[in-house]
Amino acid sequence: MVERRDDYHQCYEGKIRIPSGCAVAGFINKTGERVNGGTVAEMMALMHERSNGLGAGYAAYGIYPEYRRAYAFHLILADHRTREEVEAILARNFRITEEHEIPVRRTGRYKKAPLLWRYFCDPLRLDRDGALDELLLATTMRINRLAPRASVMSCGQDLGVFKGVGYPEEIAEFYRIDQYRGYSWIGHGRFPTNTPGWWGGAHPFSLGEIAVVHNGELSSYGTNKSVLENFGYEMSLRTDTEVMAYAIHYLRRQNMSWPLVAKVLAPPHWAELERMAEPERELAAALRRIYGGLLMNGPFSIIVAFHGGLMALNDRLKLRSLVAGTSGTDLYLASEEAAIRQVCPRAEEVWPLPGGEALICCAEEESACHVA
Amino acid sequence: MPRSLILPEFLVHRDEGRCTKCKACIRQCGFGVHAEEPDGRISANEQRCVNCQRCVVMCPVSALKVTANKEIGRENAYWSAERLREIWRQAESGGAILTSMGCDRNYPVYFDHLLLNASQVTNPSIDPLREPMEIRTFLGRKPEKLSIAGPPGEERLAGPLPPGVRLEMPVMFAAMSFGSISKNTVLALAKAAKQMGIMFNTGEGGMNPALGPFWDHMIVQVASGRFGVDSAYLEAGRIIEIKIGQGAKPGIGGHLPGEKVNEEIARTRGIPTGADAISPAPHHDIYSIEDLRQLIYTLKEATDYQKPVAVKIAAVHNVAAIASGIVRAGADIVVLDGLRGGTGAAPKMIRDHIGLPVELAIAVVDRRLREEGLREQVSLVAGGGIRSSADLLKVICLGADAAYLGTAALLALGCHLCQRCYTGKCSWGIATQDPSLTKRVDPEAGAERLVNLLTAWQHEIKEFMGAMGINALESLRGNRLQLRGVGLPQNELDQLGVKQAGEAM
Numbered sequence: 001m002v003e004r005r006d007d008y009h010q011c012y013e014g015k016i017r018i019p020s021g022c023a024v025a026g027f028i029n030k031t032g033e034r035v036n037g038g039t040v041a042e043m044m045a046l047m048h049e050r051s052n053g054l055g056a057g058y059a060a061y062g063i064y065p066e067y068r069r070a071y072a073f074h075l076i077l078a079d080h081r082t083r084e085e086v087e088a089i090l091a092r093n094f095r096i097t098e099e100h101e102i103p104v105r106r107t108g109r110y111k112k113a114p115l116l117w118r119y120f121c122d123p124l125r126l127d128r129d130g131a132l133d134e135l136l137l138a139t140t141m142r143i144n145r146l147a148p149r150a151s152v153m154s155c156g157q158d159l160g161v162f163k164g165v166g167y168p169e170e171i172a173e174f175y176r177i178d179q180y181r182g183y184s185w186i187g188h189g190r191f192p193t194n195t196p197g198w199w200g201g202a203h204p205f206s207l208g209e210i211a212v213v214h215n216g217e218l219s220s221y222g223t224n225k226s227v228l229e230n231f232g233y234e235m236s237l238r239t240d241t242e243v244m245a246y247a248i249h250y251l252r253r254q255n256m257s258w259p260l261v262a263k264v265l266a267p268p269h270w271a272e273l274e275r276m277a278e279p280e281r282e283l284a285a286a287l288r289r290i291y292g293g294l295l296m297n298g299p300f301s302i303i304v305a306f307h308g309g310l311m312a313l314n315d316r317l318k319l320r321s322l323v324a325g326t327s328g329t330d331l332y333l334a335s336e337e338a339a340i341r342q343v344c345p346r347a348e349e350v351w352p353l354p355g356g357e358a359l360i361c362c363a364e365e366e367s368a369c370h371v372a
Numbered sequence: 373m374p375r376s377l378i379l380p381e382f383l384v385h386r387d388e389g390r391c392t393k394c395k396a397c398i399r400q401c402g403f404g405v406h407a408e409e410p411d412g413r414i415s416a417n418e419q420r421c422v423n424c425q426r427c428v429v430m431c432p433v434s435a436l437k438v439t440a441n442k443e444i445g446r447e448n449a450y451w452s453a454e455r456l457r458e459i460w461r462q463a464e465s466g467g468a469i470l471t472s473m474g475c476d477r478n479y480p481v482y483f484d485h486l487l488l489n490a491s492q493v494t495n496p497s498i499d500p501l502r503e504p505m506e507i508r509t510f511l512g513r514k515p516e517k518l519s520i521a522g523p524p525g526e527e528r529l530a531g532p533l534p535p536g537v538r539l540e541m542p543v544m545f546a547a548m549s550f551g552s553i554s555k556n557t558v559l560a561l562a563k564a565a566k567q568m569g570i571m572f573n574t575g576e577g578g579m580n581p582a583l584g585p586f587w588d589h590m591i592v593q594v595a596s597g598r599f600g601v602d603s604a605y606l607e608a609g610r611i612i613e614i615k616i617g618q619g620a621k622p623g624i625g626g627h628l629p630g631e632k633v634n635e636e637i638a639r640t641r642g643i644p645t646g647a648d649a650i651s652p653a654p655h656h657d658i659y660s661i662e663d664l665r666q667l668i669y670t671l672k673e674a675t676d677y678q679k680p681v682a683v684k685i686a687a688v689h690n691v692a693a694i695a696s697g698i699v700r701a702g703a704d705i706v707v708l709d710g711l712r713g714g715t716g717a718a719p720k721m722i723r724d725h726i727g728l729p730v731e732l733a734i735a736v737v738d739r740r741l742r743e744e745g746l747r748e749q750v751s752l753v754a755g756g757g758i759r760s761s762a763d764l765l766k767v768i769c770l771g772a773d774a775a776y777l778g779t780a781a782l783l784a785l786g787c788h789l790c791q792r793c794y795t796g797k798c799s800w801g802i803a804t805q806d807p808s809l810t811k812r813v814d815p816e817a818g819a820e821r822l823v824n825l826l827t828a829w830q831h832e833i834k835e836f837m838g839a840m841g842i843n844a845l846e847s848l849r850g851n852r853l854q855l856r857g858v859g860l861p862q863n864e865l866d867q868l869g870v871k872q873a874g875e876a877m
């Protein structure tokens with residue numbers, strides 16, 4: 001087989017941190033009905049101007065019904081030698097039940113794409129609660145240490161991330177995302193300000209059961225990073241979104257509900273907090289005291305896909321746009337209202353998300369969709 | 373007594389044309405420099421002058437000027453005037469040279485080689501006049517995991533948190549004992565701490581009854597002399613601080629001479645009037661880290677686990693490993709006192725030649741604790757040489773939760789850094805117990821000056837944070853990416869964990 005590689009070895013990304021602006025979009029059907037990736041790709045395509053062709057990607061839940069219980073590792077690899085290394089790392093803790101190259105459409109632009117591989121695997125032994133989370137974390141960290149030769153796009157159950165260098169519509173075309181059907185989708189287009197672009201640096205970022213798309217820049221990156229390092233996370237991809245994904249992962253490992261996760265990432269101001277009633281105030285104050293280092297400071301809008309739902313959140317000052325719209329049991333999220341109107345001209349309600357207030361929407365449960 | 377060969381360090385110039393012979397200088401000088409001669413002239417015994425500038429500031433007709441006496445001999449780049457004087461003084465006295473305040477030698481000042489960041493375009497700066505800027509912080513142990521009960525949407529805390537103390541801004545007044553400073557000075561600090569929502573520290577001077585209204589803002593220190601330590605004392609403080617060492621004199625004990633131990637100091641410290649108050653170099657019940665653990669838990673037991681226990685050490689070469697041991701021994705707060713930290717009295721050689729700049733100490737301890745996964749459990753406090761809001765922010769970016777101000781607080785009260793606190797003659801009424809001098813610090817007016825200083829720093833901190841695009845202090849702690857080094861070699865940058873100016877994020 002011919003070795004393919006991207007120009008990963010000469011780019012900055014993965015070595016320095018890149019600030020970037022972006023477009024994000026999300027979709028979920030509250031009844032859990034699965035739709036193909038065309039909708040979210042169309043939303044992203046409309047926001048073409050918000051990306052500069054240096055990175056785009058999609059994540060979807062519910063795309064592997066035939067492998068629901070398996071952990072789907074999506075990998076970006078430099079070559080087959082790296083693949084063998086990665087396989088050895090996987091084999092330490094997982095039994096690989098199925099593996100193949102991720103099917104792509106070979107368009108002219110992607111003659112030199114990296115090797116994209118998919119494994120479905122089962123964990124070998126799990127002796128205690130939380131062991132799986134740690135296993136996925138440790139395995140991901142171990143593989144990402146090989147960056148930029150290898151990076152994990154995603155590793156969750158029934159979850160897949162597809163990303164790379166290009167405009168959102170190019171990446172959608174390349175990965176054939178209209179061929180996958182999922183009940184929730186998130187999409188992303190990057191506008192990094194000073195990088196040649198690198199496949200592993202595109203969004204979504206995913207770890208375990210969460211995938212994140214993010215528009216923004218974190219002034220708190222240094223603090224967030226050092227706190228996460230204290231808890232054993234390694235920032236090998238050096239983008240703000242990596243930190244965001246790991247922070248969410250860490251908080252979920254602490255058994256925190258999504259509204260509480262949002263309260264850590266974008267906590268109420270102290271003045272607001274003083275006005276809350278007990279015991280809500282006490283809890284909010286404790287969250288700030290204990291997890292203050294994971295407060296995400298600076299402009300951001302994020303959409304997080306998790307098992308069974310989506311969460312959308314803006315920074316406390318609302319320094320990035322994020323709009324939601326509903327139509328029947330569908331929820332749409334996008335950086336721009338136009339993207340929602342494009343795919344859903346008859347949206348019943350369209351509203352901008354307020355700063356610091358999470359919108360959490362869960363599928364398959366009636367009226368589980370609420371504003372936290 | 374043979375004639376001293378040492379020329380005076382300072383020269384007192386009196387403009388006879390302006391001088392009205394009002395004798396204010398005679399009254400103002402704590403060191404007995406000025407005197408009225410039989411012929412009505414006012415003379416100055418320059419040998420005694422310490423250049424505290426009190427007489428200069430107070431002279432109603434501005435007739436006085438005090439300058440350094442540069443012409444003392446053929447000093448050169450190697451044999452500075454300071455070194456010559458030290459040798460002559462020791463040749464005459466046969467003793468170690470005493471001094472006060474912090475190390476004043478020109479070792480590198482890392483603060484002055486660090487620059488802060490600001491936002492442009494990709495990340496908006498924030499206007500502190502329009503948006504809230506949160507500079508509150510907490511000290512105390514943090515649980516590894518918050519235990520939460522209740523169904524989603526109705527969660528509440530499942531149990532109490534370990535005790536913590538809230539600071540409305542990330543500074544506290546450093547330990548300064550009643551004895552080393554006057555009661556009025558202690559009261560000024562206490563009042564200002566209360567007004568600003570921060571803490572002051574009793575030092576090892578015990579607790580004066582006048583401090584009653586300020587207990588909520590008081591850190592009580594347990595030092596090797598254990599002066600004034602009883603259960604009422606421990607109960608009164610919000611934080612208990614075990615003092616192992618002090619940046620100005622690492623490894624050295626303390627000594628308050630008997631002549632300064634007046635009745636009130638004796639009562640506060642629980643010792644006889646006129647007796648020397650000696651703090652041994654080590655705690656005689658702490659010869660190892662296990663012993664420290666016992667003391668930490670003794671104090672926690674004694675206060676029913678209601679107070680965070682801090683351990684203060686001088687920053688020394690092995691500080692990272694020591695700090696890690698202290699955390700493992702159960703301390704909730706680790707205080708690192710750097711090379712520049714002040715003191716009421718210390719041997720000059722010790723003060724000037726032992727220790728580590730606090731910038732390095734905080735950086736290496738923060739890193740070590742993170743490597744060991746301990747950093748998020750405890751608070752780290754920096755002391756020793758914080759001169760401005762910029763220093764404060766830089767030390768927070770290097771990893772501190774808060775900083776102690778000692779010298780800066782005394783300067784706000786009028787101190788002119790003459791480094792003669794050990795004489796007990798402080799003309800500014802700060803480091804003295806002489807009632808004619810101590811009344812010069814009015815607790816109310818002093819507190820107001822301290823509040824002014826801290827308020828000014830608050831404004832500056834908020835401007836800095838706004839420029840960085842950060843609106844909560846917790847996002848600055850350990851945020852080394854907001855710092856860049858200028859003029860530092862690579863290994864120093866590595867120790868600080870900071871990138872070279874010019875390097876990207």
Ligand code: SF4
Nearest residue numbers: 401421422424425427
């Ligand atoms: S008041 Fe201070 S400066 Fe003035 S003569 Fe006395 S010691 Fe010197």
Ligand code: SF4
Nearest residue numbers: 787788790791793798
């Ligand atoms: S406190 Fe007084 S004696 Fe000490 S340095 Fe300041 S002015 Fe001099």
